[in-house]
Each structure stands twice: as structure tokens, then as C-alpha cells.
Amino acid sequence: MSSAEEKVQYHRLVEEEVLAGMRKPRRAYWVTLLGCLGLAALGAVLWGYQIKKGMGVSGLNNPVGWGTYITNFVFWVGIAHSGTLISAVLFLFRAKFRGAFNRSAEAMTVFAVMTAGLFPLIHLGRVWHFYWLLPYPNQRLLWVNFRSPLMWDVFAVSTYFTISAVFFYVGMIPDLAIAKRFEKGMRKRLYSALSLGWVGSFRQWKHYNKLYLFLAAFATPLVVSVHSIVSWDFAMSILPGWHTTIFAPYFVAGAIFSGTAMVITLVVPMRKLVGLERYITIDHFESIAKILLFTSLLVTYSYIVEFGLAAYSGSVYEKGTFLYRLTGDYRYLYWGMLFCNSIVPLTLLVRRWRRNIPFLFGLSIFVNIGMWLERFVIIVTSMARDFDPYSWGIYRPRLIEAGIALASFGFFFAAFLIFTKAFPVVAVTELKEVADE
């Protein structure tokens, strides 16, 4: 920005244009929202049916006791990760393109963790016993088992949700104070209360900057720890294909990869819907595409190392499991996964494709599918073929599982759509700051 007057006009424009997205929605918005809510309601009905009839209505049985529900859990926790990466890690690295995406990415994190949190409950079967996971002693004064990775999960995921929600809210406080100025009636009262009386004084900014820095610094190791812990749900067992030291970094890379793809999936339509083409530009998308390409290469490297570890393990079971993945009953899913996660993203090596938004949107859908397949392949193939051929078996998801998986997307997208109309989707304060530099 050159002159002071231009800067003032830009500040006014940013506020008006970003907050214009919060005005009364158009019909297309309502139709999409109702569709998503309908899907979520369908999932609730299917879950209710499963609770009434028992877990027999799903395809879960011996030997495959973890199927699409756990696949969905890992998938959604993974989706959440990129939110923190874009928001916290890029903040610590002072990456300026972060400003275009960080708010959507943080919202995505919170909603994805909420969606993920549903799946252990759905998978429990007797959901009314979920509180057995909470750390308190039972009637015989025996406590929960803190040596179990499943218990670590409870702490990791609930910490992740809490810190991500605080980070999301804190980042929004100044923008909520701006939104307050533009609103009337009940909405004004709501934004006034949520902005806590923020006025941007010297003391407020001084402590706010420190708080934001600390939250970013806390959220960054969380990115690494939460998906590492999710990976240990598998790696701490002795099952071939699961019991490997590469799982933690492999899962973290995969999580960031899938989450980055989901950011693109969400932001491309949101940018059009809310009219933010001026603030979320092709340059921003190109930066995100580079992260996608980089994490795709990391994930591909992990696929190679995984096979290498099995080949050099000297264990017939490890070798058998990986050969089964490549050539067994689930081979098409495995190849599909390789195609979506390792082959298709290589197109991003070409600058023209990195800057083509419809192409990026299509590619992000491929990656979403590929990363869901990856989790399914990891979970199911290892359980379907363990050590003893006597106990081998095949798992096929039933319609009820497919319905609940689909419903989770409905729930997630509905939450995101509500967010786009309820809160400023771009960090207004940050855009102003970057423009003035």
C-alpha cells in the first residue's frame, strides 16, 4: 500500500467485504446446509438403529474388529491436523500467506476433532458405557489403565480439541469486536459478549501477542503428538503391518497431507460463496499446493520405507502382510490409495497446475479419498491376515457403516457452513496488519 489514504480505504474495504459474508444467506446456502444436516440426521438414525440392534448390524466381527468406524476416526483426526499446521506452525515461521487460510483451517480443526470424537463412541457399541474411559476409579477402586494407548488417545484428543478451540476463539476476539460494530439487535449483543469488551488498547495487544505466541507454540507439538499417539493405537500392538517404528512420523505426515487437501476442498467453494476472491488469491493456493506436494512426497517415502522395513525384518509375517496388501483381497484399494496419494499429486510439480484452482479442487478430492483408503488398508489388511491362517477372514463394510461414514461428512460440512455465516472467515485484523507492512 502506498499512501495513507489508500491504506485507510483498504482497511474499510477488508472489514466490509469480509463481514459481508456474514449477511443473510442465499438460497443455495440453505439448500446445501439442509442437505448436510439431512445427511447428519440420517447418520443419527442409523446409529440409533445400531444401538438398538447391537454391533451385529455392522460388518465387524472376528478377525476384523476395527473397520470403517476406526478408519473414520483416524481420518477425521488427520483432517484436523492441517488446521493446526497452517495456523500455528506457519505463524511461528511467519509465513504471510497463512492469513488467507488460518481461520477456516482452525474452524476445520475444531469441527474435524468433534466429528472424530463421535467414532470411538459409535464403535463402542454400548455407548452408554463411554464414561468408563474417563479417569476415575470403579466400584472396586481400580483406576483406568494408563499404560494403554487407548487411554493416551482420550487425553490426546481431548487436549487437542480444547487447545484448538481456545486457539480458534482467541484468534477471533479482535475480529468479533469488529463484527460487533456492523451488527444490530441480538447479533450485536452476541458478538459484544463474545469479544469480551476488546478495544485494542496497548495492554490488551501486548498480552494478546504473547498469549497467541504461546498457544501457537503449544499447538505445534500437539500436531506431532496427537497423531503419533493415534498411530500408537496400532503400533503398540504386535500385529504385522502395525508393529513398526515408522508409524508415528508416517501418520503425522499423512495427517498433514489429508488436512491440507481438506482445506483446499473447503476453501475453494467458500471463497466463491462468501465472495473472498480478492483476499484468498491464486498465490495463496499455490503456497498451499506446495505443502500438499511436499507432504505427498513424505507419505510416498513412508510407503516405500514401510515395505523396506518388512523386507528386511526377517519376519515371514511382516513380509506376508505387505504382500497381501499389494496382491490380496484389498489390492484395488491399496493401488487406489497409491494412485491418489502418490501419483496424482505429482502433477503439482508443474506450476501451471498448482495455480489452477478447479484442478486443485479436483485433486484435493482425490487426496481425501486416497487418505481414507490408506487408513482403511492399514487397519483392515493387518487384522484380516495375522499370524495364524486359521483365524484369517475378510471384512466388508455394511450399508449402515457406509451410511454413518457419509453422515460424518454431512455433520462436518454442516458445521463448517454454519461457521461461514456466523463468524468472520478471514482474519480481518491480520489482513490489515500485513497490508500496512
Add this chain to the structure above:
Amino acid sequence: MIDRYSFDAKGAFLDKLDELVKSGVPRKSINTFTPYPVHETEELLDRSQSAVRFFTGVGAVAGCVAGFAFTIYTVLSWPLITGGKEIVSVNAFIVIAYELMILVGGLAAFAGFLFLTRLPVFRNILSDSVEFSRKFEITVERGERS
């Protein structure tokens, strides 16, 4: 009485602030209101570190200690061997202590921020008289001038 200076741009605002400080106006009587954080104001008005870090540090240490204390207390209160692991399985408990360190540290940082900024300010919340403005403003409490 309060003197109020209002600017549309950061440059003029910083020039005035610098001028006020150099003219001997006590730093404590000066307050600024800006639409985004202006780090130069810290250089001019108050270079001390924010005390949020103390809240964060104490919270993080408390969370970590609580994580170890809690897990060790529970296994010692009923020493049941599971999976052939030691009763006090420190390696496993690191995970719980690590997560609690981040959780309590993060929440303490937020609580510290609210305490230090005296937020929420209920008298401001529903009032339009004091707002988060587009302008860069300086206020000087005249009664405290030297």
C-alpha cells in the same frame, strides 16, 4: 481529563507517540488503541515482557507434575500388573504428563491473559461508547502529567 489524538495511519500515530514520549509525558499516563498490534508501541511505552509467560510456565509445569503424580498415584493405589509392564511405567505415563502439560499450560495462558487485561470488561461489552476502532489513537491522562 483525557487528551485524545486520533490518526488514520500508523506512521503519523507513531510520530506523535514518539513526540509525546520525548516531550516528557510519563509513559504510564499514555495509552494507545490500534486496529492491529503495533510492535513499535512496545518499544516506546513499555519494553517489559508480558507476564502471560509466568502463567503459562506455572501452568505447564503444574500440568506435567500433575500428570506424573496422578498416574503414579493411581497405579500405586491398586498395583495391578497389566501386559507384564512395571507398576510405575514411566514411559507410558510420559504421554499423559505431556498432554496435561500442554492442556494446563494453554488454559493457564488464556486465564493469565484474561487476568492481566482485566477482560471481560462488562461495562464495555454492550456499550458503543468504547469500540475497537479502525483508527490509531493515543490518549494521555492530563492529571498525571509532570
